[in-house]
Amino acid sequence: MSEKIIVVTGGAGFVGSNLIKKLNENSITKIIVIDDYDERKLKNIKDCSFIDYISYKNGVKEIGEQISKYDISAVLHIGANADVLIRDANIMFDLNYEHSKFYLNYCLEKKIPLIYASSSAIYGNSNNCVIENEFEDPHNVYAWSKWMFDKLVLNNIENYHSKVIGLRFFNIFGMGEFHKDKNASLPHRFYQFINENGFIDLFDREILRDYVWVEDVTQIIIDILFQDDWKNGIYNLGSGTPISHESLAQITTEIFVARQLKSSGDDLIKKIAMPENLLGSFQFFTKAENLEPRIAKYTANNKEKVKSYINELIDFHQ
Template identity: 55%
Template sequence: MKNIIVTGGCGFLGSNVVKKLNAKGQNNIIIIDNYDERKFKNLTSLNFVDYISYKQGITSLKTVLEHYEISAILHIGANADVLEKDADIMMTANYEHSKMYLDIAQDRDIPLIYASSSAVYGNAPKTEKDQNSENPHNIYAWSKWLFDKHVSANLSSFENKVIGLRLFNIFGLGEFHKDENASLPLRFFTFVRQNGFIDVFNRDIARDYVWVEDVAEVILTILEDKSIVNGIYDLGGDNPVSHLEVADIVASAFVAKGIKPNKETLIKKIPLPKELEHSFQFFTKAEKLLPLIAKQTHGNKEKINLYINELLKMHYDLN
């Protein structure tokens, strides 16, 4: 059996993709990631044949991968630190490495499915695939946008499968190491545990959330489905949920389990810091979803609630 490359396979989404591949009988997996002791916890239940650090650089990676037969590349890994200010660091990780995987996939005539981001839309009123609806507002978003532009400009020349997925706000198990870059459901859950209440910005903010289990399933379905036309697609839930609604779901779960007595005391509104005014996404919504994506990703509020209850079971002695 040939190998499947999963970049970012030690991280949040990547490890969930590897887990699903294992469940489907695919254990010949090459994980490409960095060496991070915190993330290694995600590897303990996974099967794979090699683990390669992307930090050895593009030239070295190409040399190592020449020794493997590869059937597909699932390019999930990225520098997702939205607070990163060094453009060279971000572009090398997210643009130059992405072009390398695209070149390998073309040379070997194998599928490349890669993770783009809804961050490319910024605060544009609609998430259409054109320059009028794309408004990156930080270096991370620009790095994702730049590779999307590279793919779009060359799309008609690809003979292999090349699919970009603009991921919206992913939540679910396996993100424990992400700190400030973790999903809002996990961050609000952590706020209650650490501070006793949730800080919510006093602005109208709504995001399109999608469960990591659904995202991983979509990726593998697209890998196997030969009918999907090459292109870049939104992968979200098509149902934005406000920050206040997320806070209410989290607070309600704590009260329902008898851990906290009063929901009203768990939510406090605070001003949005001025430094975030021009670099903050106030609204995201996936548009024109592929039918297979829409079928898989519905019911995000219910899934957020399920996730919070999973976290409660993990952290509290509940009957």
């Protein structure tokens, strides 16, 4: 692919800003960022190189008019409304389905690659996170909005004459998620709990989820963009190795004790009852199945990467 201009949606957010940094590290600076004007997120791209910034809140018509001024070579569609507590399907589907459909149609018309973020939320509490309809069980409107776009992509994929690849992100952690509040990764939340409250609130249910480091995620996206032998379709992007919430809490407390920030780990974890209103929409188990080997080579050793991340958070805030 000749160097033209790459669009990164959600570019000021957690994954998007890390993706721009990774592109910059690969000497790619002709980037258009599409996001909103949240001041907290803008800090993520303070040291990034890009050529324009467009608010998604202007709507797809305005976005289309603005990007039409440029020679776009690819769209990396990372942006989404990921607030699982939103119940208004119209709000969720407008941003996650209609905007995604706009980028798909744009890329197909221009015959340029579209790489987009799907979500493991589509699986709900399925025992098998496999990209097949029988294993997909969305539990909230966020998951349904992601499922709907995946279906649109898969239903027409044989007719595409350019690269269209969706990545079902599992639980991503890493630097740059400080603005996400309750939607931040659990390693980040557990770090915050101890740092701010002195202990971790842990639900009294067995919960195991698949975690993947943002550095691995962004490298995989760049590989897919520039390697021509990826088949169009949807791929799981996780580690294949779930970690329990309890294990994550123990990892976090052990690091605080080892670094002499806490004298004992005995009182750093407090179990609490899970609220009844979460039971029907909460994922208790995720594990990325059937990982593409080129993805799996990056995402292994996720527990060690979580440990490194907790230490990095401590170092950053000291």
